Amino acid sequence: MIALVLRRLLQSVVVMLAVALIGFTLFRYVGDPVAQMVGQETSLEERAALRDELGLNDSVVVQFARYVGDIAQARFGISYAIDRPVAELIAERLPATLELSLVAALYALLVGIPMGVYTALHPARLLSKAFLAVSLVGISLPTFFIGILLILVFGVWLGLLPTFGRGEVVDLGWWSTGLLTASGWKSILMPAFTLGMFQLTLIMRLVRSEMLEVLRTDYIKFARARGLSDRAVNFGHALKNTLVPVITVTGLQLGSIIAFAIITETVFQWPGMGLLFLQAIQFADIPVMASYLVLIALFFVAINLAVDILYHVVDPRLRIDRGTGAGQGR
Amino acid sequence: MTAIARFRQAAARVRDHDLWHDFTASKIAVGAAAVTAAIVLAALFAPWITPQNPFDPAELDLLDAFTPPVWAEGGDWRFVLGTDDQGRDLYSAMLYGARISLLVGFASVLLAASIGVTLGLVAGYAGGAVDAAIMRVADVQISFPAILVALLIDGVLRGILPRDRHDELALYVLVFAIGASGWVQFARTVRGSTLVEKNKEYVQAARVIGVGSGAIMLRHILPNAMGPVLVIATIGLAVAILTEATLSFLGVGVPPTEPSLGTLIDIGQDFLFSGEWWIVVFPGVLLAALILAVNLLGDWLRDAFNPKLRGGVAR
Numbered sequence: 339m340i341a342l343v344l345r346r347l348l349q350s351v352v353v354m355l356a357v358a359l360i361g362f363t364l365f366r367y368v369g370d371p372v373a374q375m376v377g378q379e380t381s382l383e384e385r386a387a388l389r390d391e392l393g394l395n396d397s398v399v400v401q402f403a404r405y406v407g408d409i410a411q412a413r414f415g416i417s418y419a420i421d422r423p424v425a426e427l428i429a430e431r432l433p434a435t436l437e438l439s440l441v442a443a444l445y446a447l448l449v450g451i452p453m454g455v456y457t458a459l460h461p462a463r464l465l466s467k468a469f470l471a472v473s474l475v476g477i478s479l480p481t482f483f484i485g486i487l488l489i490l491v492f493g494v495w496l497g498l499l500p501t502f503g504r505g506e507v508v509d510l511g512w513w514s515t516g517l518l519t520a521s522g523w524k525s526i527l528m529p530a531f532t533l534g535m536f537q538l539t540l541i542m543r544l545v546r547s548e549m550l551e552v553l554r555t556d557y558i559k560f561a562r563a564r565g566l567s568d569r570a571v572n573f574g575h576a577l578k579n580t581l582v583p584v585i586t587v588t589g590l591q592l593g594s595i596i597a598f599a600i601i602t603e604t605v606f607q608w609p610g611m612g613l614l615f616l617q618a619i620q621f622a623d624i625p626v627m628a629s630y631l632v633l634i635a636l637f638f639v640a641i642n643l644a645v646d647i648l649y650h651v652v653d654p655r656l657r658i659d660r661g662t663g664a665g666q667g668r
Numbered sequence: 669m670t671a672i673a674r675f676r677q678a679a680a681r682v683r684d685h686d687l688w689h690d691f692t693a694s695k696i697a698v699g700a701a702a703v704t705a706a707i708v709l710a711a712l713f714a715p716w717i718t719p720q721n722p723f724d725p726a727e728l729d730l731l732d733a734f735t736p737p738v739w740a741e742g743g744d745w746r747f748v749l750g751t752d753d754q755g756r757d758l759y760s761a762m763l764y765g766a767r768i769s770l771l772v773g774f775a776s777v778l779l780a781a782s783i784g785v786t787l788g789l790v791a792g793y794a795g796g797a798v799d800a801a802i803m804r805v806a807d808v809q810i811s812f813p814a815i816l817v818a819l820l821i822d823g824v825l826r827g828i829l830p831r832d833r834h835d836e837l838a839l840y841v842l843v844f845a846i847g848a849s850g851w852v853q854f855a856r857t858v859r860g861s862t863l864v865e866k867n868k869e870y871v872q873a874a875r876v877i878g879v880g881s882g883a884i885m886l887r888h889i890l891p892n893a894m895g896p897v898l899v900i901a902t903i904g905l906a907v908a909i910l911t912e913a914t915l916s917f918l919g920v921g922v923p924p925t926e927p928s929l930g931t932l933i934d935i936g937q938d939f940l941f942s943g944e945w946w947i948v949v950f951p952g953v954l955l956a957a958l959i960l961a962v963n964l965l966g967d968w969l970r971d972a973f974n975p976k977l978r979g980g981v982a983r
Contacts, residue, residue: 353808368827478960480910482917483952486937490945501941597816604918605937619823619920627823638811 346646350639355406357635361628362405365415366394368624414629419621424629427614433513434504435610438602439595441517441526442534447588450538454545455577458553473539481598485532485605492528500525502607533602537591544587548580582649589645593638690972700964707958711766718760719746723926728755734939737946750946752935761932762951766958768928772842773909777901779847780908784854785897789885791855792862803859806852817849818911822920835923842921846911853900861893895973902966906959913955929955 372385372394380388389395393404408414414424457466476484493501505521507514516522552558553576561571600612607613611630618626691697710717720727732755735747749758791802809817822845826834834841865871866889874884915921916930917937924931929951936948 353811356808364824364827368824474964475956475960478906478963479956480913480917480952480959482914483933483956486933486940486948486952490940490948494941494943494945593811594813597813600819601815601914601918615819616918616920619819619826622823622827624827627820631820634816635812642811 342650343647346643350643353639354632354635357632358406358409359402361409361632362402364624364628364631365405366401368622409629409632414632415625417618417623417626419618419623419626424625427626428611428629428633431609431611431614433515434608435596435599435603435612437515437517438526438529438533438608438610439592439599441530442595443537443588443592445530446534446537446541446591450541451545451584453538454542455549455572457542458546458549459572461550469542473542476535476539479535481532481536481601482605484535485528485602488528488532489605499528501528504609529602529606529608532605533595533599536598537588537595540591541584541588545580545584548583549576552576552579586645586649589641589648593634593641596637597634687972691968694968696964697968700961700968703957703961704965707766707954707961708770710763711770714760714763714767718757718763720757720760722756722761722764730755734944736944740946749950750944752932752947753939753944758932758946758950761927762929762954765927765929765932765951766954768839768922768926769909769912769930769955769958772839772846772912772922772928773905775843776846776850776908776912777904779843780850780904781854781897781901783847784851785858785890785893787851788855788858789862789890789893792859793866793881793885793889799859802855806855809849810852810856814846814849814907815911815914818845818915819918819920821845821848822915826920838921838923842912842915845915846908849911850904850907853904854897857896857900858890858893861896862889865889865892899966899970899973902962902969906962906966909955909962910959929958 372388372392393401396404412425414428416422417424417427420427453469457469460466489501492499500521503525504516505523505525506519507516507522508518516526558571558575561575566574597612599608599610600616602608603610603612604616611633614626615630617623618630691701715721722728732744732747732751733753735744735751735755736742737750738745738748740750747757747759749762751757752761787802787806791799822841825841825845829837829841862885871884871888874888879888912921912928913930913933916928917934919934922928922931924935927935932951933948933955936944936946936951939947
């Protein structure tokens with residue numbers, strides 16, 4: 339177990355270094371950092387001095403090591419477009435994205451699991467078929483189009499829900515939350531629904547297929563033969579055993595949710611990291627792009643690591659050769 | 669043998685094939701194929717079946733802007749589905765837009781398949797360090813969603829290319845970004861098939877009579893690994909069209925002068941609040957129908973080729 343954790347930890351560090359290398363390459367070689375920092379009238383000597391001062395004349399290895407050291411201390415550089423430290427920008431935007439992602443994930447879980455259980459237990463019923471049809475449409479409708487339709491119906495035609503922004507936020511010092519005000523909750527409904535839609539269908543289909551598989555196993559037959567009630571069999575035995583892969587996939591999907599928040603945040607003008615990243619791409623604002631990349635990679639790697647370890651804790655049958663294959667179905 | 673007889677023979681072979689039976693037996697597959705074919709054909713023949721060329725400013729009249737669809741009040745039979753802010757006929761713009769969406773979709777899948785199949789063949793056939801290196805890169809890339817990778821590639825190219833050059837090359841940039849973000853599935857599958865095939869007798873026989881590695885990979889292994897590639901390519905097409913639409917919607921895809929379906933939706937979003945809903949809804953419905961049809965086709969193809977091969981769905 340410890341060997342496994344160490345090995346996965348080492349792999350994670352290697353991945354992070356690779357991502358940092360990409361970030362560093364962007365930072366250093368896409369455009370000229372000095373030209374971005376100074377105005378037209380700066381003389382060549384001043385530029386050379388600045389070059390020296392920034393350490394751009396050191397060897398590449400030294401520069402890379404310095405970059406890694408910098409990002410390890412959350413010193414992400416200065417945005418070209420807004421002229422403020424990137425770390426500050428991200429810290430401002432992080433709570434909005436994380437809140438949206440968490441609410442979306444919870445919604446996907448709390449709605450998706452019961453829908454999956456229902457369709458597995460009553461495959462022939464009309465409602466099950468409706469769920470499956472809806473899930474197919476949900477997968478094929480582009481995320482941004484779902485968001486736009488919601489805005490059109492609930493925002494423009496019915497005028498029930500706000501169509502942009504986070505509503506009123508409460509500042510908790512290091513964290514600003516919209517989940518403590520009524521307008522904050524109203525604002526998060528449509529974005530969270532949009533963002534969670536795909537995960538919901540994924541979870542529903544996963545629960546359904548796992549459950550159908552478990553219901554065919556011998557121990558379910560024995561449980562029924564022992565005369566246990568349907569409820570005890572379905573929920574105590576069957577559902578419990580389907581939840582392991584569900585937890586894994588949801589965990590891994592959390593990373594995707596944060597990444598896909600880029601689209602949802604654009605549709606609803608949600609002031610999160612995704613919107614920041616998109617603006618950075620449009621302005622070729624390399625420091626913001628590189629930092630977002632490193633940060634998202636950190637999320638992904640941390641979640642992957644946690645899920646992998648959790649998987650082995652929960653299910654002792656799994657050994658290392660299957661462990662890496664988990665959750666890579668997509 | 670005459671050409672007609674040869675054609676008859678080929679048609680009979682198709683009719684007798686398992687896949688054809690599977691296909692005609694599945695209403696969903698036939699429906700999906702019909703919808704896909706209809707959209708592809710309409711896009712292909714757009715210049716002949718649309719009343720105007722929406723890319724030609726000379727044909728547009730700003731006075732026609734914001735005409736609603738015919739059945740709504742103020743509708744005009746010249747513009748069945750209404751017009752956008754430039755006075756573009758929406759029906760024409762949608763078909764021309766679908767052209768660009770399909771073009772980018774097909775081109776990026778072709779690129780992704782070329783990269784993926786090549787790397788998968790090499791990784792599977794060579795094994796060892798080459799295999800390990802290629803598959804580690806694939807592992808890292810697949811843990812990030814394709815859209816993020818495509819966005820990043822686009823952003824980097826934006827930083828490297830000067831602004832006007834970028835607009836000129838926007839379509840190529842887009843194809844490259846989407847194609848490069850989608851090669852992993854191809855590589856993994858082809859590598860898997862290659863690992864199985866390379867130990868079979870026919871490959872050993874080819875090696876014994878002195879066929880070169882390249883020829884063995886291309887002429888002997890590849891044809892036996894093509895089934896799954898076709899499945900992934902179909903589902904990949906849905907993903908690519910969706911990714912293109914998303915990038916264009918986000919404003920980093922094709923330039924607004926030659927709008928794809930995603931760009932049309934992006935343009936239409938600005939007029940949502942002033943009541944011009946048709947600009948956004950019709951292109952969106954066409955896009956969703958196209959993606960749904962291709963997805964269903966891919967699903968069916970996957971089940972037909974190999975019921976055990978269960979995998980991801982397009983996002």
